[in-house]
Amino acid sequence: QTFTGNLTLSTQAEVDAFSYDTIKGNLTIKGLNIVNITNLNKLDFLLGSLIIDSTNLVNIEGLKDLKSLSNVHHNMQISNNQNLTDISGANGYLKTAISFDNVAIINNPKIEEISSLLNTGKQSYLKNLLVDNNDQLKEINLHNSSRINKLIAKNNYEIKKIILPNANYEYDFDYLHLENNQLLDSIDFFEIPFTDYGSLFIKDNPSLTYFKQDNNIAYFKNITVENNNSLNNLNFFPTIEVDGGYRYLDTLRIVNNKNLITCCVLEQILSNNRYGYLDISGGGFPGNDFI
Numbered sequence: 694q695t696f697t698g699n700l701t702l703s704t705q706a707e708v709d710a711f712s713y714d715t716i717k718g719n720l721t722i723k724g725l726n727i728v729n730i731t732n733l734n735k736l737d738f739l740l741g742s743l744i745i746d747s748t749n750l751v752n753i754e755g756l757k758d759l760k761s762l763s764n765v766h767h768n769m770q771i772s773n774n775q776n777l778t779d780i781s782g783a784n785g786y787l788k789t790a791i792s793f794d795n796v797a798i799i800n801n802p803k804i805e806e807i808s809s810l811l812n813t814g815k816q817s818y819l820k821n822l823l824v825d826n827n828d829q830l831k832e833i834n835l836h837n838s839s840r841i842n843k844l845i846a847k848n849n850y851e852i853k854k855i856i857l858p859n860a861n862y863e864y865d866f867d868y869l870h871l872e873n874n875q876l877l878d879s880i881d882f883f884e885i886p887f888t889d890y891g892s893l894f895i896k897d898n899p900s901l902t903y904f905k906q907d908n909n910i911a912y913f914k915n916i917t918v919e920n921n922n923s924l925n926n927l928n929f930f931p932t933i934e935v936d937g938g939y940r941y942l943d944t945l946r947i948v949n950n951k952n953l954i955t956c957c958v959l960e961q962i963l964s965n966n967r968y969g970y971l972d973i974s975g976g977g978f979p980g981n982d983f984i
Contacts, residue, residue: 695716725747893914
């Protein structure tokens with residue numbers, strides 16, 4: 694049985710009465726008295742986007758057999774679910790869609806991991822991933838995840854580590870935004886093929902000390918590194934030399950990182966005037982040791 698149009702389930706009674714195997718439209722599950730969606734296990738295909746918002750669900754296993762119906766662009770939002778601990782049930786839906794415009798995981802205070810949701814391999818292409826205000830999230834591990842263009846991770850208090858996707862996948866990663874993650878101490882770049890116009894924004898991560906990058910292939914057009922008080926070097930920066938010349942940075946801001954001592958690529962940037970807007974201030978770098 695097929696439902697054509699956008700469907701909203703707002704009560705447990707509506708969930709329990711659900712009887713469709715296909716939805717040609719968007720599905721929204723929203724209601725504080727929704728505590729169980731096991732009855733949605735008969736839903737096989739969803740044409741549109743999925744929203745799970747403001748429920749009292751503990752998991753979304755009722756969606757484990759859900760698949761994308763077509764190659765159209767999708768969105769998925771999981772937000773404001775105070776008791777939700779396990780979101781792996783939507784992995785099949787994410788994995789079978791060719792393209793996702795946006796996946797947002799916002800304000801789910803009991804979720805500790807999202808890797809099981811995002812473990813999609815090469816199957817899908819994800820433009821934007823937003824991970825915001827998930828208090829108990831410990832790690833974002835995207836090593837075996839979708840091809841991703843943009844990652845924003847902010848206000849996740851307990852997150853300690855971020856691992857970016859495997860560069861063996863053919864994609865361009867063009868925006869990384871990490872802000873106000875209080876316990877974040879390390880980022881693994883692996884071999885991320887950032888685009889030449891990529892942007893890096895790292896701000897207000899007071900425990901961040903460590904970057905790991907297997908090869909210097911990350912190139913950025915705009916760079917902001919601000920108020921990361923445990924960060925002592927920026928040696929993950931790539932060389933800006935290319936084809937006998939130097940790459941040009943539109944914006945370079947390295948501000949108020951009080952323990953920052955070294956950044957070996959800055960000498961190339963400064964001595965060759967390869968920048969537009971420049972602000973280097975408030976660091977702990979003593980004299981020429983910074984370059």
